[in-house]
Amino acid sequence: MTLLRLILLRILTTAITLFGVAVIVFVVIRVVPGNPIAMMLPPGATDADIARLQAQYGFDKSIFEQFIIWLGGVMQGDFGTSISLRQPVSMLVLGRLPATLELSIFALVIAVIIGGMMALTGTRYRDTKTEGAIDVTAGMALSVPDFLWGLVLILLFGVLWPVFHISGRISPSLNIDFTTNFYVFESLLRLRFDVWLDLLSHMFMPALALAIPLAAIIAQLLKQSLKETMHLDYVTLARTKGYGEHHVITREALPNAILPTLTLVGVQFTFLIGGTVIIERLFSYEGLGNMAIDAVINRDLPLIQGIVILFALLFTLVNLAVDMLYVVLNPRLRHA
Amino acid sequence: MKPYLSIRNLCVTLKHGAPILRSVSLDVSAGQVHGLVGESGAGKSMIGKAVLGTLPRALHIRSGEIWLDGVDLLTLPLQERRKRIGATAALIPQDPLTALNPSRRIGPQITKRLVDILGWHKNAAEDRALDLLAEVHIPDPARVMRSYPHELSGGMRQRILIASAFAAEPKLIIADEPTTALDVTVQKQILRLIADMQARHGTALLFVTHDLGVVSKVCDTLSVLYAGKVVEDARMQRFFMRPVHPYSAALLAATPTYTNPTGSLKPVPATVIEDVETEVQQHDMRAGL
Numbered sequence: 001m002t003l004l005r006l007i008l009l010r011i012l013t014t015a016i017t018l019f020g021v022a023v024i025v026f027v028v029i030r031v032v033p034g035n036p037i038a039m040m041l042p043p044g045a046t047d048a049d050i051a052r053l054q055a056q057y058g059f060d061k062s063i064f065e066q067f068i069i070w071l072g073g074v075m076q077g078d079f080g081t082s083i084s085l086r087q088p089v090s091m092l093v094l095g096r097l098p099a100t101l102e103l104s105i106f107a108l109v110i111a112v113i114i115g116g117m118m119a120l121t122g123t124r125y126r127d128t129k130t131e132g133a134i135d136v137t138a139g140m141a142l143s144v145p146d147f148l149w150g151l152v153l154i155l156l157f158g159v160l161w162p163v164f165h166i167s168g169r170i171s172p173s174l175n176i177d178f179t180t181n182f183y184v185f186e187s188l189l190r191l192r193f194d195v196w197l198d199l200l201s202h203m204f205m206p207a208l209a210l211a212i213p214l215a216a217i218i219a220q221l222l223k224q225s226l227k228e229t230m231h232l233d234y235v236t237l238a239r240t241k242g243y244g245e246h247h248v249i250t251r252e253a254l255p256n257a258i259l260p261t262l263t264l265v266g267v268q269f270t271f272l273i274g275g276t277v278i279i280e281r282l283f284s285y286e287g288l289g290n291m292a293i294d295a296v297i298n299r300d301l302p303l304i305q306g307i308v309i310l311f312a313l314l315f316t317l318v319n320l321a322v323d324m325l326y327v328v329l330n331p332r333l334r335h336a
Numbered sequence: 337m338k339p340y341l342s343i344r345n346l347c348v349t350l351k352h353g354a355p356i357l358r359s360v361s362l363d364v365s366a367g368q369v370h371g372l373v374g375e376s377g378a379g380k381s382m383i384g385k386a387v388l389g390t391l392p393r394a395l396h397i398r399s400g401e402i403w404l405d406g407v408d409l410l411t412l413p414l415q416e417r418r419k420r421i422g423a424t425a426a427l428i429p430q431d432p433l434t435a436l437n438p439s440r441r442i443g444p445q446i447t448k449r450l451v452d453i454l455g456w457h458k459n460a461a462e463d464r465a466l467d468l469l470a471e472v473h474i475p476d477p478a479r480v481m482r483s484y485p486h487e488l489s490g491g492m493r494q495r496i497l498i499a500s501a502f503a504a505e506p507k508l509i510i511a512d513e514p515t516t517a518l519d520v521t522v523q524k525q526i527l528r529l530i531a532d533m534q535a536r537h538g539t540a541l542l543f544v545t546h547d548l549g550v551v552s553k554v555c556d557t558l559s560v561l562y563a564g565k566v567v568e569d570a571r572m573q574r575f576f577m578r579p580v581h582p583y584s585a586a587l588l589a590a591t592p593t594y595t596n597p598t599g600s601l602k603p604v605p606a607t608v609i610e611d612v613e614t615e616v617q618q619h620d621m622r623a624g625l
Contacts (some may be wrong), residue, residue, distance in 0.1 A: 233435040238557015242453040255439045
């Protein structure tokens with residue numbers, strides 16, 4: 001199969017996925033009780049007022065008609081106007097996306113570093129007490145969900161020993177006039193290291209809460225594959241060539257043992273993005289997830305739709321990235 | 337001639353004491369091919385692994401000496417032992433399909449350790465690898481150096497592993513059942529190749545196999561192993577003419593022959609096995625195991 005056909009196929013499946021997500025979200029949020037218009041108006045508004053506003057937002061039409069109108073707008077890049085914030089949905093959503101992306105990626109980096117170190121250490125000292133300790137730690141980290149870790153971290157490092165920020169994305173006193181909302185990247189480019197450090201200090205706690213369960217999964221799976229790889233002949237052969245155990249693990253075994261973990265990290269990363277919804281709320285972090293919760297509370301239908309579609313798009317993009325990495329790391333797939 | 341590899345009274349046991357190798361002694365001199373035969377589970381592969389320091393974690397060396405090029409390996413600290421082994425010995429593994437790292441090109445798998453461990457210049461290592469690949473009859477060595485293992489056949493991969501084993505001009509090569517995983521037609525070529533390379537480089541070769549036919553083709557001397565104990569040490573010719581130990585005689589008799597292809601195989605008689613087992617038990621009692 002040619003590369004072009006593969007890419008086209010991929011775009012097509014992505015489009016179908018997004019369409020399916022759109023249909024489900026559109027129907028579900030209209031079926032659940034709660035009237036967005038009634039919530040907008042002050043108490044004592046007449047039924048006539050409500051009906052007038054509903055007609056203005058198009059909620060008087062059938063769900064099918066509403067969907068067609070909305071889809072028509074989306075095709076032209078118009079995701080509608082937020083009911084509660086009265087601004088274009090696309091602008092709101094894209095404005096918040098960078099914050100969530102930076103948080104998720106930071107969390108992923110932390111998870112890979114912690115999980116990777118645990119797996120490598122556990123393999124190096126396999127069948128000893130060290131490995132047992134790592135197994136127990138990973139088991140504990142995994143059996144507690146991320147938002148509970150969030151509460152634990154707030155308690156430990158926000159209240160008992162306040163070394164990190166536990167609220168917001170950036171200290172309000174800092175003067176920033178950045179052109180994008182990718183503050184972490186832009187502060188680096190502009191060499192504003194004070195801003196950069198302040199951002200990381202704010203992100204560290206929520207990112208760590210998101211990262212802990214993922215780190216545990218990485219540690220367990222990667223250690224398992226590494227230990228299996230350590231029995232293979234080419235690893236033994238490398239030992240007879242005079243290489244030390246450290247080199248044998250990181251250079252010979254790791255590149256081959258990492259493939260199953262990579263797939264899993266891809267899948268888990270999408271869960272991690274989902275986890276940002278609650279974690280951002282917990283840490284008052286101004287990202288997409290926090291906005292999503294407000295949108296649901298306010299029954300802000302256009303905004304909910306926009307956010308969910310964007311999340312769905314993120315998920316498919318992450319999966320695409322994993323597939324591509326897989327081909328890069330595994331030469332056997334390159335000719336397929 | 338002073339033996340290049342000299343194993344003295346090597347005892348290997350499971351962590352909890354069950355003996356795997358019982359006071360094994362053997363010598364291999366430069367330019368000599370020494371066969372190590374025995375049935376499955378006799379411990380023949382474990383001897384090679386003990387020398388190369390790749391024993392499974394569950395096993396450990398209780399006592400004995402392994403002299404390689406005038407140094408008792410067992411007195412060296414682990415890191416130094418590995419370096420020493422890397423510089424003076426090499427392994428031709430059993431299964432060429434799993435002995436090459438699937439995510440690396442062939443070239444670096446031969447050259448990298450010459451650079452990393454032995455401090456060669458990168459270009460010198462590459463020239464060396466090209467020469468060796470040509471020497472083991474690999475067509476278009478330059479292309480093969482850039483290939484990944486999955487792009488090559490089993491026979492090709494075994495040739496590459498042989499070339500790689502000779503890369504650092506080791507004084508000792510341990511071939512652990514190097515033809516068992518290959519099909520019969522390729523087996524013969526590989527066997528001849530190993531014998532040729534050994535003769536040309538004057539290496540000491542310890543040839544581990546369960547196949548007496550193979551032994552008769554390539555070896556000068558051999559040790560017969562039963563239950564971790566060397567029951568006979570002999571020169572090739574004498575062994576095939578007049579085996580001394582009853583187990584050796586029974587093993588020889590169990591070899592299928594061309595002259596009587598329809599005749600049924602003769603298993604090693606139960607009484608012989610019992611005799612050797614008594615012998616092994618007595619040995620253990622003397623050793624206080």
